[in-house]
Amino acid sequence: DAKTTQPNSMESNEEEPVHLPCNHSTISGTDYIHWYRQLPSQGPEYVIHGLTSNVNNRMASLAIAEDRKSSTLILHRATLRDAAVYYCIPTFESGNTPLVFGKGTRLSVIA
Amino acid sequence: EAGVAQSPRYKIIEKRQSVAFWCNPISGHATLYWYQQILGQGPKLLIQFQNNGVVDDSQLPKDRFSAERLKGVDSTLKIQPAKLEDSAVYLCASSLVGLHTDTQYFGPGTRLTVL
Numbered sequence: 001d002a003k004t005t006q007p008n009s010m011e012s013n014e015e016e017p018v019h020l021p022c023n024h025s026t027i028s029g030t031d032y033i034h035w036y037r038q039l040p041s042q043g044p045e046y047v048i049h050g051l052t053s054n055v056n057n058r059m060a061s062l063a064i065a066e067d068r069k070s071s072t073l074i075l076h077r078a079t080l081r082d083a084a085v086y087y088c089i090p091t092f093e094s095g096n097t098p099l100v101f102g103k104g105t106r107l108s109v110i111a
Numbered sequence: 112e113a114g115v116a117q118s119p120r121y122k123i124i125e126k127r128q129s130v131a132f133w134c135n136p137i138s139g140h141a142t143l144y145w146y147q148q149i150l151g152q153g154p155k156l157l158i159q160f161q162n163n164g165v166v167d168d169s170q171l172p173k174d175r176f177s178a179e180r181l182k183g184v185d186s187t188l189k190i191q192p193a194k195l196e197d198s199a200v201y202l203c204a205s206s207l208v209g210l211h212t213d214t215q216y217f218g219p220g221t222r223l224t225v226l
Binding site: 031032036042043044045046049085087091092093097098099100101102103104 | 115142144146152153154155156159167202204206209210211212213214215216217218219220
């Protein structure tokens with residue numbers, strides 16, 4: 001399994017952009033990079049995923065390095081509701097597809 | 112679209128008692144997962160079903176935990192007998208077909224406290 005490294009915590013001001021980094025240097029060519037987040041007292045929720053090129057959706061953007069050894073989740077304007085633990089999770093092609101969660105990054109948003 | 116439903120939301124039991132959790136996945140989702148999340152940690156897979164068959168139960172403590180998914184829809188997870196270290200949030204998730212590109216949708220979880 002690809003291993004990931006994320007900062008334990010980050011802080012952002014409300015309405016400012018947030019860049020959440022993730023290192024996944026052991027990722028292989030067919031591994032996708034998924035981001036999930038977990039708000040307090042809730043189950044994780046999907047944010048975004050990608051393979052090689054940058055991806056955008058209504059929640060966030062995902063910038064993937066050219067060598068795919070790292071990626072950055074971008075929240076364009078942080079709100080208080082974005083305060084959560086963010087998990088970067090490579091998923092690999094196999095018969096079993098559970099998500100392997102690390103410790104994630106706890107994002108605090110200051111009003 | 113209705114999300115993943117779980118019940119109960121909270122359960123408090125004494126050690127050595129038994130407990131059961133129920134999960135109703137999103138309609139049409141073939142793959143169902145049970146995760147255990149201990150306070151301060153990320154969720155950890157306990158068991159994965161594909162329709163009504165078990166795909167991966169390698170991390171399920173089979174001496175006390177059991178799970179089934181009858182008719183490939185709802186699922187129950189049981190603990191008997193419970194230990195103090197089983198105190199955790201039990202999360203159910205489902206995905207459409209179980210591919211590594213699929214999105215997993217999580218329920219709100221059941222918070223278990225073992226006294």
